[in-house]
Amino acid sequence: MKPSQHKAEVLEAFKKVSPSLIDVETQETYQTYSERQRNLFRYRLKFPPELFEGRSVIDFGCGTGEFDLVLAEWGAMILGFDFNSDSIDRANSLIAKASVVEDINIEFFVGDIDTFTIVPSSYDIALSLGVLAHVPDQRAMFMRMASSISSGGYLILGFIEDSGLIQRLFHRAIVRATAIQDDAAINTTARRLFGEHIERSVKHGNRSAESVINDYLVNPHYVGVPIQVVDSWAQDLGLKHYSSWPSTELPFAVDSPDQPIVSRMSDPYHTFLSLHRLRWMFANQSDLATFSRLFEGFLPAAGLVEQILDTLCSTLQTGDLNPANLHNQRVLWADLGEELELALEAASSSLISGLGQVSGELLKVLEFLTHGIHHEPDDLSLPVTDYLFKGYNGLGTSYAIWYKP
Ligand SMILES: C[S@@+](CC[C@H](N)C(=O)[O-])C[C@H]1O[C@@H](n2cnc3c(N)ncnc32)[C@H](O)[C@@H]1O
Incomplete structure (x- = not known):
């Protein structure tokens, strides 16, 4: 399939229902959302909000702008772009209404991941959350992100781990095996057959059931990628792994700080990451229970x-x-x-x-x-x-950060 057709199909699906819209309109909903992001960055990714202060950030596929609002609160200067003009309209209206952040420094534009004009090496941080799975050339997107940041900058990626997608891929295959013709029938069938999974996704993702169903069953392009593959792109570009969540650090490591860090390209690391991939698939309990x-x-x-x-x-x-x-x-x-x-x-x-x-x-x-x-x-x-579809979260969203020396 041609990339242009791929993108047209994604855009068509996302014009029906936005995959990113989250209610952050009131102080209360905004605080809950912003607290979640703070916890993710400070405690899990070890990238505290203070690191965004005064930094220029480019957000690839910013969607409806909720996270950009939080970044502005943390003191970042943001340029966000997305090929869905409806999402950009919503992002702009959100900023216009925002009472939570004074002196907001955000600009939003309509633009495509592959063609949006970006001056190379001109940002401190390139960020993209939940977009990679939808683009035709994932590696090219990663490379554009890397080239947009200056030396000393960071690349922050939220992506879908392929083995974490298996539950949803089964759902897609099941829906495709039926005589379903239209979106309404997909919605009814999905709620009947996969109701528990959809409720879980609504709870964890803070989105509506319709948006979840549209994202993974109506939209035809949803492709996960193993961490090893993303690692190899970073390696090719000379980026250094900074942190990831779920953590992909080798467990029980005791090397002194003088030792070089074990290369993520080494055989033992790859073996460990394969087991990690398996864990994504069978992660049907919280970490504490497991x-x-x-x-x-x-x-x-x-x-x-x-x-x-x-x-x-x-x-x-x-x-x-x-x-x-x-x-x-x-x-x-x-x-x-x-x-x-x-x-x-x-x-x-x-x-x-x-x-x-x-x-x-x-x-x-x-x-x-x-x-x-x-x-x-x-x-x-x-x-x-009894076990297969009882996933803990049911969707393998991973986050990883790299540093550009
Ligand atoms: C799941 S949403 C994530 C939005 C936002 N980053 C967030 O975390 O809420 C995926 C976004 O990617 C955008 N997108 C997908 N393909 C794109 C492309 N080729 N160019 C620009 N944006 C794209 C969609 O319009 C959508 O807003």
Whole structure:
């Protein structure tokens, strides 16, 4: 398909219902929205709002302007553009009404990601949230963002992780397997079959159900990208990874600050990121619940680790090297080995059974789709699933920040 046709189809869908519109019209709704963004940037991305102060920001695909208003509150100077003139109208009216921010420094323009005029190296920060999945040439968009920032600047991207999209891709395949003809029928069927998922997306994304359905079922272009691929674009351009959420840092790292940071292009890192991709797919619980379950079996081992290290350190500190302490250490290390073995066995059997449950259901739905096509929308009933569509959030939105040296 030609890029121009791709874009025309996206624009047509987004003209029907904006994918970005969020109510920030009152002080209360604005504060709730702005607080969420503050938490995301300060605590998860380690990019505190103060870093935006006095910085020039270019927002690729700014949509209806809600986040730009928050950036203005944080003291940034913003240029936002989007190819949907309706969204730009809304963004301008939002700014005109804004009572929350004085001395607003924002300009909005109608423009396309590939052709909007940008003076190279002229911004401190290039930002784009939720746009990459909709453009025909994702790498080209990333490169334009990178070239718009000056040295010492940052590229901030909110993108859809492909494995986090699988739940929605199943929904699309199911809708396509029916005889559905129009948007109204897509809406009715989606609410009937995927109501729980849509409610979750409304809750997490703060948008209307109609907007969610339009975004992923009416709009035909919605393509996720693995973090490894985005990493490789950044690598090619000499950008340095700054932070990401969900965090893709290697766990249990202990290198001293003098050591070079482990390259995200190295084999162990890639292996880790593949597991991370799998986690996106099976992330059907909050982190707290997931880690509580996973680490439960390690509780006795954790107690032993504390005991071993406390006694070992105090023995070495005090110089109390006697046979009783030696014996004690022998016993503790042997116990630790046994406890770790038990905990690892329990964790691996729980992981394998979870994997079996979800993959079994996944194959069942895939089989249904492969053989059970040509349903009337009203007759369609899905295979019963207990795990596959019970995603925690159901949409793999990732955020990542790079630094341009
Ligand atoms: C999901 S919305 C995100 C909007 C905003 N960044 C936000 O976070 O709320 C995606 C936006 O990308 C815009 N978009 C998609 N393709 C585009 C293109 N080729 N040029 C400019 N904007 C585009 C759409 O019009 C839409 O406003």
